[in-house]
Amino acid sequence: MSQVITDKNGVKRYLITINVNGDSHSLLVKGNAILTNVLRDDLNLTGTKKGCELGDCGSCTVLLDGKPVDSCMVLAVEADGREITTIEGVAANGQLDDIQQSMLNHAAVQCGYCTPGMVLSAKALLTRNPHPSEREVREAIAGNLCRCTGYVHIVEAVLAASRGEITPVDLKEGDSR
């Protein structure tokens, strides 16, 4: 059991240690704290979005020990000792991940609300299965609802990334994209 600290009002908080995007964080959380909120509010990692908060939309998707989960359905205390990847941890050394780059190349982003979750679901798929079929891509992102782009461009982007067909784009300041 994680260490428990009770404040003067009798409210219990649990000391948890989570590894987020390679960095270890020790935090005090209430028993009812939801992982999405802890990531967003305590660690300021607001790339993880909140939509339905009931496990339906996938906008809160993070990787827990490498597997995509809806972080709105996870108590933060339950994540104690585990490894989490959020969208902030996907690009490395200032370089977009192939999936991110491919989504730009294919205009697979409109409002962008679903995008972090989409990228993480796709990332988990390509890590497990570097050359998925279209069906496998559709299955992997079926828990990520997109309300504006539609799925065609997103699926194309993930498939292109899996084939390494990436065109680097230099985004300049003021670029209207």
Add this chain to the structure above:
Amino acid sequence: MNMPDFEYHAPETLQEACALLAELGRNATVLAGGTDVLHKMKTGKLASGHLVSLKRLGELRNIRSKSGHGIVIGALTRHNEIYNSPLLQELFLSLPMAAHTMASNQICNLGTLGGNIVNGVPSADLPPILIALKACIRLVSAQGERSMALEDFFCGAAQTRIVPGEILADTTIPEQSTTGSTYIKFGLRRSGALAVAGVAVSVTVDKNILREARIVLASSAPTVMRARNAEGFLRGKKISGKLLAEAGAMAAAESRPRDSIRGSAEYRRNLVEVLTKRALRKAIDKGHI
């Protein structure tokens, strides 16, 4: 979305968890993957003074074969672990395939077999195929343990025979003479949708004669149910298209579906008729169990 307050516990062993549940009584809720518990707490359908998390009970998170007894699946095994299990894929492929019809990848990485059973809703996807495969469950408490056939566990809408203080430890699929089984689910979307209706069957076929058939319906009555009239009708008969169609009609007649936003009772009854016929055909032809 607001989460009510509760006290959180994460016991280290099954015994410790049982002792804690015995002490806390009705004021405690068991937490496994949390996909149902958190959903209910956020939507105000469940308030509980204490959540007792099973996350440290690694002993309940495995799939193993027990010689002479079949396969034992720990209650904390997640849907994706069932889907990806080489052992289950080899011996009882219809169970991984049923797990594959469930929810989204994200939920399947959290939700557990135990939660799917104990939650007790008639739309749950794993109980029907497990009942078709004659599965038994083992319930453990501070008083000891008891086992029962999974089909005897459900007793009403969201009601089961589990009593406060009990933990579902595992589910056993026994070795059997079954020659084929399958689960067919109809949802409003291919992924992430609950069953409007689902039918699991297992068959024992010998020289074109149906020695035994089990037909188990999801989302077609207040609890998951066996279509016993249709099963009895099939026993010992020679397989034909007409026979399977008649069995489908009988299963539909004995189902007790209700109207809901996902489908009317009439629509569900029609689904049961068609899905039963198809599932029997598939189990007979495909042969996998």
